[in-house]
Each structure stands twice: as C-alpha cells, then as structure tokens.
Amino acid sequence: MHEPKRSREPDAPRAPCSRRPSVDLTGRVLGGRYELLRRLGHGGSGATIYEAEHVELRRRVAVKVLDPGLSDADTVARFTHEAHAAAALRSEHIIDIIELAHDDSELVFMVMECLEGEDLAVTLAQDGPLDWRRVLSIGTQVCEALVTAHARGVVHCDIKPGNCFRITHGGTADFIKVLDFGVSSFGGRVAVTRGSDGRRTSGPVIGTPGYMPQEQLRGGPYDHRVDIFALGVLMFRLLTDKMPYSGGSLFVPRRPTSGPIALRRAAPAVEIPDAFEAVILKSVASDPAERYPSAAEMLAALRAVADTPWAPRLARDPLAWGERSSAA
Structure with a gap:
C-alpha cells in the first residue's frame, strides 16, 4: 500500500474526521x-x-x-x-x-x-474519466463486496473512490479491494442518545458528503440502500468526473423529488450503453424505494450489461441534421 492522495470535496469525510498523529511510530x-x-x-x-x-x-x-x-x-x-x-x-x-x-x-x-496499488481517487485524478468498460468491471466488483457485507448485516456507509483500492491480481490491473469499515453499521442502525432535555436524538452523521443519500445525511434511519446509492455515485463520477446531483458536493437537492442529472448531460461525449446508464441512475434515485432493493439485484443488473453485446452509437450525419458538411 502507498500513501493515498486525498482530494478535495466531495471525497473528504464528514465525520469522524481524520487527524494527523501526534507521533511517528516508524521503527517500533x-x-x-x-x-x-x-x-x-x-x-x-x-x-x-x-x-x-x-x-x-x-x-x-x-x-x-x-x-x-x-x-x-x-x-x-x-x-x-x-x-x-x-x-x-x-x-x-x-x-x-x-x-x-x-x-x-x-x-x-x-x-x-498489505496491498500494492492505489485507491480509485488517485486513479480518477490520473486517468479519469474512465472508459465505461473499466467502470462496469470496477462497479461489479464493489457490488460483489456489498452483497457479502449486506448478507452479514453490515452496511459500509462510506463507499467512495478513496475506500476502493485497485491492485493487480488475477490477470487484471483493476482488481478492487473495499477498505475502511470504520463508519459501517450493522443493519443500518443509527445510534440514539438523549439530550439534556431528555429527548431522543440521532447519532452523528457519518460518511462522505456527495456519496450519502438524503436519509443518511439527515441522520435518520437508513438501510443497506445507502451503499447502493454510494456505488451509483461512484460509477457516475468515474465515468464523468462529476457528481449526479447539482448544488455543490453535498447531496442536498432543492426539491426532495428532484432527480439526478442525466449522465449524458453531465458528460455528452461519454460512450456508455443505455442499459448501464439506467443501472446507475436507478441506484442514485433520491427515494430509496426507487433504488435497487438489494445489492444482489444490482449485481445481476450489472452482469446483464456485461453480457449484452453493445455497439457504439453512430456519429451524427451533418446532412441529416441540415448542417453544412466541411466539404461544402
């Protein structure tokens, strides 16, 4: 493993925040x-x-x-x-x-x-935006990890580029390892405490702005679908180097019913199968009921995209759109 490069928002964690150590223990x-x-x-x-x-x-x-x-x-x-x-x-x-x-x-x-490689935040900074085939492979692997975690009742709560590490293994340089379960929860339970007035209050909001859906940002009850949302944001960002919701890095849409930005609107030049775009947009739906109900179903959808033949869209014919050709 090497020292990961920390990018600016929206990849910086909201809480708990990291602090530099008071002493270097090298040699101990x-x-x-x-x-x-x-x-x-x-x-x-x-x-x-x-x-x-x-x-x-x-x-x-x-x-x-x-x-x-x-x-x-x-x-x-x-x-x-x-x-x-x-x-x-x-x-x-x-x-x-x-x-x-x-x-x-x-x-x-x-x-x-000990892993030799780099996290996806570094990969995105150096190589991004990434080809959709790479993103599909990366997203499928992260989803496989989520299927395992959710089956044991563990919700990661902080899926983002910096917590997905890329190594060379099994004949690919894009083999993914999911890291840092430091803010994970079991079954999405939110800690509940009592204030000085005796009223019940939710625990601290933990995670990374931009990758947290509304229910998680508000500190309310949530479930495994917060990871599905975060994975969709991760794939959207790897493809476009942008976030699927406007208004800065925080996922705070002006209207609760507002939907994500269409991927091709965020990056018109991106080549991506319609089915893959549909998977991403479904996973980042504002309403958790509109997302995939489980990581297993999302994984099946991702694998279906990989199994479907795809041809790039034909370039636009200028004459068909009433435009003058360069030879005219």
Whole structure:
C-alpha cells in the first residue's frame, strides 16, 4: 500500500474526521511481532497506517494504529468495530483483517493484508474519466463486496473512490479491494442518545458528503440502500468526473423529488450503453424505494450489461441534421 492522495470535496469525510498523529511510530515493534517500517497514510478514526513486517515470519503486512492521543473510549470502540465488521466478511474484494491487538504501551492496532496499488481517487485524478468498460468491471466488483457485507448485516456507509483500492491480481490491473469499515453499521442502525432535555436524538452523521443519500445525511434511519446509492455515485463520477446531483458536493437537492442529472448531460461525449446508464441512475434515485432493493439485484443488473453485446452509437450525419458538411 502507498500513501493515498486525498482530494478535495466531495471525497473528504464528514465525520469522524481524520487527524494527523501526534507521533511517528516508524521503527517500533508492536506486540513484539510487527515492526513498523514506514508510514503509508492516515485512515479514519484518528489512525495511521504503516507498512510493517512480522519479525519472525518476515511477512509484509499493513498495520493501522490508533493514535495514542485519540484513544478515548468512543474512538477505541469505533476502531474495534471496524476490525470486527471487516473480519466477519469473507470476500476476495474486501480487505483481509488478520488481527486486532493491544500493545504493552496501550496502543491499539489492527493488522491487515498489505496491498500494492492505489485507491480509485488517485486513479480518477490520473486517468479519469474512465472508459465505461473499466467502470462496469470496477462497479461489479464493489457490488460483489456489498452483497457479502449486506448478507452479514453490515452496511459500509462510506463507499467512495478513496475506500476502493485497485491492485493487480488475477490477470487484471483493476482488481478492487473495499477498505475502511470504520463508519459501517450493522443493519443500518443509527445510534440514539438523549439530550439534556431528555429527548431522543440521532447519532452523528457519518460518511462522505456527495456519496450519502438524503436519509443518511439527515441522520435518520437508513438501510443497506445507502451503499447502493454510494456505488451509483461512484460509477457516475468515474465515468464523468462529476457528481449526479447539482448544488455543490453535498447531496442536498432543492426539491426532495428532484432527480439526478442525466449522465449524458453531465458528460455528452461519454460512450456508455443505455442499459448501464439506467443501472446507475436507478441506484442514485433520491427515494430509496426507487433504488435497487438489494445489492444482489444490482449485481445481476450489472452482469446483464456485461453480457449484452453493445455497439457504439453512430456519429451524427451533418446532412441529416441540415448542417453544412466541411466539404461544402
């Protein structure tokens, strides 16, 4: 893994926000087993990711260490939750969590497989917008990860380019691993607390503006369809380098019934099968009832697009549109 490049909104997380660690732990040996070789980047929940090596097995791993200056009870609980959520899932498209442990110095850390590649935010910045065939393959893989997560009752809540890592594997350079379950929920349950007046209040809004549907932004009850929405936004952005809703990076349409921007309006030059555009627009519907009811059904729709022969649209004939040809 390498240090991911963080882009401006709409990819920056809303909450919890990342903070730089108070100390660089490079060179430390955690738990007597993992030597931290170099700092790779910063994750959610006030954590830092290091490339490390098991001192006996000489196996390279990635170690995510919770900053000792941020180890309050809530942050530790969220960090532990991330490890448990990801470790409970078995999918080739979800990063493998090897161990969750505490160091003698009270450092809390999780050990993960070490990935060589880049996240999709970097890919988009360097190569975007991407060809629809690449986006279809990437979206299908992310959807496969969501099918696995949702089957176990885990809702990721923060699908975005920065949390989808691209590696070379199985003969493709676009093999995707979904990362960072730090803000995931089980069954989409929203934490409920009581204010000083005794009234029930929703928990903090967590996720990334632009990739969150209205029900998630409002902090109200939501379910697995927030991930379906986010995946649709992800594919829309990879194809166009734009967001499907106007009004800045935040998904706050002026009218609750307003729909997404047509993909071909956002990027008229983009070549994409009608069926693929229909899948994306259905997944980013404002009303969750209009989205795919499950990741499995969305996955079937994506695979159907891949299985359907497609030919690019013919170039417009200037004479047919009453235009003067260049030879005239």
